[in-house]
Amino acid sequence: xxxxxxxxxxxxxxxxxxxxxxxxxxxxxxxxxxxxxxxxxxxxxxxxxxxxxxxxxxxxxxxxxxxxxxxxxxxxxxxxxxxxxxxxxxxxxxxxxxxxxxxxxxxxxxxxxxxxxxxxxxxxxxxxxxxxxxxxxxxxxxxxxxxxxxxxxxxxxxxxxxxxxxxxxxxxxxxxxxxxxxxxxxxxxxxxxxxxxxxxxxxxxxxx
Amino acid sequence: xxxxxxxxxxxxxxxxxxxxxxxxxxxxxxxxxxxxxxxxxxxxxxxxxxxxxxxxxxxxxxxxxxxxxxxxxxxxxxxxxxxxxxxxxxxxxxxxxxxxxxxxxxxxxxxxxxxxxxxxxxxxxxxxxxxxxxxxxxxxxxxxxxxxxxxxxxxxxxxxxxxxxxxxxxxxxxxxxxxxxxxxxxxxxxxxxxxxxxxxxxxxxxxxxxxxxxxxxxxxxxxxxxxxxxxxxxxxxxxxxxxxxxxxxxxxxxxxxxxxxxxxxxxxxxxxxxxxxxxxxxxxxxxxxxxxxxxxxxxxxxxxxxxxxxxxxxxxxxxxxxxxxxxxxxxxxxx
Numbered sequence: 172x173x174x175x176x177x178x179x180x181x182x183x184x185x186x187x188x189x190x191x192x193x194x195x196x197x198x199x200x201x202x203x204x205x206x207x208x209x210x211x212x213x214x215x216x217x218x219x220x221x222x223x224x225x226x227x228x229x230x231x232x233x234x235x236x237x238x239x240x241x242x243x244x245x246x247x248x249x250x251x252x253x254x255x256x257x258x259x260x261x262x263x264x265x266x267x268x269x270x271x272x273x274x275x276x277x278x279x280x281x282x283x284x285x286x287x288x289x290x291x292x293x294x295x296x297x298x299x300x301x302x303x304x305x306x307x308x309x310x311x312x313x314x315x316x317x318x319x320x321x322x323x324x325x326x327x328x329x330x331x332x333x334x335x336x337x338x339x340x341x342x343x344x345x346x347x348x349x350x351x352x353x354x355x356x357x358x359x360x361x362x363x364x365x366x367x368x369x370x371x372x373x374x375x376x377x378x379x
Numbered sequence: 380x381x382x383x384x385x386x387x388x389x390x391x392x393x394x395x396x397x398x399x400x401x402x403x404x405x406x407x408x409x410x411x412x413x414x415x416x417x418x419x420x421x422x423x424x425x426x427x428x429x430x431x432x433x434x435x436x437x438x439x440x441x442x443x444x445x446x447x448x449x450x451x452x453x454x455x456x457x458x459x460x461x462x463x464x465x466x467x468x469x470x471x472x473x474x475x476x477x478x479x480x481x482x483x484x485x486x487x488x489x490x491x492x493x494x495x496x497x498x499x500x501x502x503x504x505x506x507x508x509x510x511x512x513x514x515x516x517x518x519x520x521x522x523x524x525x526x527x528x529x530x531x532x533x534x535x536x537x538x539x540x541x542x543x544x545x546x547x548x549x550x551x552x553x554x555x556x557x558x559x560x561x562x563x564x565x566x567x568x569x570x571x572x573x574x575x576x577x578x579x580x581x582x583x584x585x586x587x588x589x590x591x592x593x594x595x596x597x598x599x600x601x602x603x604x605x606x607x608x609x610x611x612x613x614x615x616x617x618x619x620x621x622x623x624x625x626x627x628x629x630x631x632x633x634x635x636x637x638x639x640x641x642x643x644x645x646x647x648x649x650x651x652x653x654x655x656x657x658x659x660x661x662x663x664x665x666x667x668x669x670x671x672x673x674x675x676x677x678x679x680x681x682x683x684x685x686x687x688x689x690x691x692x693x694x695x696x697x698x699x700x701x702x703x704x705x706x707x708x709x710x711x712x713x714x
Contacts, residue, residue, distance in 0.1 A: 200511070234497075
């Protein structure tokens with residue numbers, strides 16, 4: 172039990188420390204690396220409480236995909252320079268916006284955690300059947316039966332977000348040569364070779 | 380507390396007995412790779428150091444150890460040094476869950492396949508970190524290419540894994556192997572096996588998908604600025620990852636440590652040997668493909684990943700699910 176709590180404090184100290192470093196470190200690249208460390212230690216905490224499926228999915232989705240894209244963006248755009256101008260400019264709206272969002276998130280957390288703590292029948296949730304069934308099975312049993320509607324709804328919302336992001340960045344570019352495999356394969360001599368009688372001193376006009 | 384330390388001691392003993400064979404086999408596999416490559420091209424390949432040139436990799440390693448490690452002046456030093464360490468650690472850490480037989484596995488965890496998938500998806504960090512920290516053009520371009528490539532091929536690998544999991548009903552690697560006692564999944568899921576194999580090539584940056592280190596255009600990609608032991612660590616990590624992908628393929632599709640048929644002369648051969656044989660078979664395919672297939676163009680690579688593999692594996696997933704549902708063969712959960 173002692174060892175368990177040692178590990179718990181170890182991971183949670185790392186998680187809190189790295190999340191503080193994310194917002195205080197000067198270099199944006201370092202903050203992304205600390206964000207990754209944060210995700211990993213939170214994943215370890217998930218595994219420690221027995222939610223092995225959630226922990227692994229956190230690693231796969233956030234560390235394996237989301238943080239890679241973060242790192243990408245930070246490396247490609249020179250965010251470090253922009254960051255300076257965020258704080259120096261007087262008309263900066265980033266800090267008020269950030270404050271409003273974080274206060275909202277704090278309130279939401281208070282409502283959810285407080286409600287769950289002091290009023291147990293706040294949400295009519297079906298209890299997980301605790302037996303020798305594995306964690307993944309339990310999650311699936313709840314998610315695909317009682318909460319199938321919400322689950323599918325979340326999927327639709329994500330799909331909409333994806334389509335929106337694609338639409339925002341999609342633009343039809345002109346003058347780009349595209350390779351069409353079907354056209355390449357279906358070419359034959361009769362459609363691509365043309366015999367032209369070239370007259371002397373006149374040449375042939377080739378139009379492309 | 381003391382009890383725990385004793386357990387830790389035993390585990391360290393086990394870990395060393397797992398890591399040393401892996402490192403040795405990585406060395407051997409590098410030799411095999413170069414040898415096959417040479418033979419395909421009608422060269423001899425490495426054949427001077429030791430019998431059949433078997434000690435060539437050790438000689439190379441010795442050479443790397445004695446070489447100077449050069450850190451570019453404009454590099455981000457911490458990240459630069461961290462990158463090869465991350466690559467190699469992640470490649471070795473994943474081996475903890477690979478079962479060599481029913482009992483011969485370091486950590487028999489419930490979500491083994493997810494762990495494997497997670498660790499292999501973290502592998503991209505070593506490359507991005509190395510490429511960015513070098514602060515040089517070629518490594519950065521190589522890192523960007525490889526990150527895009529690895530992220531896109533992971534998606535189809537994930538869906539292929541779901542295909543297998545639908546048939547098994549468990550995320551435990553040993554149970555995946557045992558579920559193939561009647562029939563290896565390579566037979567009903569053959570198209571998925573092919574796609575998995577090709578995606579594994581892309582995931583490990585092997586030819587024909589070795590664009591991150593395409594020497595004709597990018598010198599050596601993300602490894603350009605590395606030298607000495609740090610380069611060797613990248614190299615070791617890369618080959619350990621290739622072996623890992625082979626092990627994953629043999630567990631998911633070729634029945635892991637199970638013999639081909641449960642008949643007399645075959646089932647006497649111990650289970651770990653079967654596993655090793657299957658890994659070697661897959662690696663031989665990897666090596667042959669390196670020698671005979673030309674490199675892909677980058678847009679073709681992306682097209683293959685997103686427009687062909689992803690839709691195809693999704694459709695196959697729907698087919699597998701409907702087949703299992705219709706014939707009532709879905710794995711049951713006992714509550």
